[in-house]
Amino acid sequence: MTADTPDTPILSVRALTKTYGARIGCEDISLDVWPGEVLAIVGESGSGKTTLLNCISARLPRSSGEVLYRMRDGETRDLDDLSEAERRFLARTDWGFVHQNPADGLRMRVSAGANVGERLMAVGERHYGQIRETATDWLGRVEIASDRIDDQPVAFSGGMRQRLQIARNLVTRPRLVFMDEPTGGLDVSVQARLLDLLRQLVADLGLAVVIVTHDLAVARLLSQRMIVMKDGHVIESGLTDRVLDDPQHAYTQLLVASIPES
Numbered sequence: 646m647t648a649d650t651p652d653t654p655i656l657s658v659r660a661l662t663k664t665y666g667a668r669i670g671c672e673d674i675s676l677d678v679w680p681g682e683v684l685a686i687v688g689e690s691g692s693g694k695t696t697l698l699n700c701i702s703a704r705l706p707r708s709s710g711e712v713l714y715r716m717r718d719g720e721t722r723d724l725d726d727l728s729e730a731e732r733r734f735l736a737r738t739d740w741g742f743v744h745q746n747p748a749d750g751l752r753m754r755v756s757a758g759a760n761v762g763e764r765l766m767a768v769g770e771r772h773y774g775q776i777r778e779t780a781t782d783w784l785g786r787v788e789i790a791s792d793r794i795d796d797q798p799v800a801f802s803g804g805m806r807q808r809l810q811i812a813r814n815l816v817t818r819p820r821l822v823f824m825d826e827p828t829g830g831l832d833v834s835v836q837a838r839l840l841d842l843l844r845q846l847v848a849d850l851g852l853a854v855v856i857v858t859h860d861l862a863v864a865r866l867l868s869q870r871m872i873v874m875k876d877g878h879v880i881e882s883g884l885t886d887r888v889l890d891d892p893q894h895a896y897t898q899l900l901v902a903s904i905p906e907s
């Protein structure tokens with residue numbers, strides 16, 4: 646049983662600041678992520694998106710502030726108070742992290758099936774036949790033909806690698822998935838297909854997602870809410886449609902004006 650009720654955030658960030666020496670990565674950021682919602686963090690290069698994502702996913706130590714996570718048992722914990730083993734367990738089970746570069750999230754020299762199966766084994770699945778069956782099912786869900794199950798990702802195209810990384814992340818049914826420019830390095834046509842697939846999977850699984858993107862079209866397609874960052878600060882936030890259709894801040898207006906008409 647999970648404690649995912651729509652009226653309680655799954656993740657709450659309070660006054661988070663990260664500095665690199667004298668340089669500000671991000672400053673005084675507060676946000677909530679609700680069960681089943683996609684929150685986009687947008688902004689130009691250097692605005693602090695990746696710093697924020699890495700801090701809230703416990704991949705990077707923060708300088709100050711709190712990150713509160715609602716565990717499966719309903720208890721809310723500050724990530725700082727978790728032991729290293731508890732944090733690792735969360736990262737393997739409750740959370741997913743989809744990197745822009747699939748090579749950062751895959752083991753490139755083990756088979757596609759093992760890349761997916763490994764995550765299942767990490768949550769205690771031991772039955773080889775069952776693991777292979779689930780892996781095959783997930784390859785199908787991300788549109789990778791089952792006869793590629795024994796191939797290594799080095800032999801896959803960029804789009805296939807990214808779809809495999811997504812399968813590896815979602816196979817354990819995480820409650821919260823972090824994504825850093827998941828369509829970033831791909832051709833436009835491959836991006837469109839991947840976005841469709843992501844949108845479908847996120848809806849089917851009812852996932853909560855925090856996605857970093859500099860591409861407002863990606864934010865429009867995937868997210869319900871967004872925050873806009875500039876120079877390490879949040880300058881605007883709200884429902885995605887509201888922010889994109891009626892941006893309040895001059896900087897957001899500029900960003901929106903630069904989206905090509907589709």
Ligand SMILES: Nc1ncnc2c1ncn2[C@@H]1O[C@H](COP(=O)(O)OP(=O)(O)OP(=O)(O)O)[C@@H](O)[C@H]1O
Nearest residue numbers: 665668669670688689690691692693694695696697
């Ligand atoms: N390891 C680091 N050491 C020092 N400064 C850093 C480091 N990582 C990021 N920064 C600085 O923090 C600020 C925010 O960078 P960050 O990478 O979070 O932005 P971003 O919006 O994700 O940009 P991009 O889209 O280009 O990745 C920038 O000024 C950057 O130079």
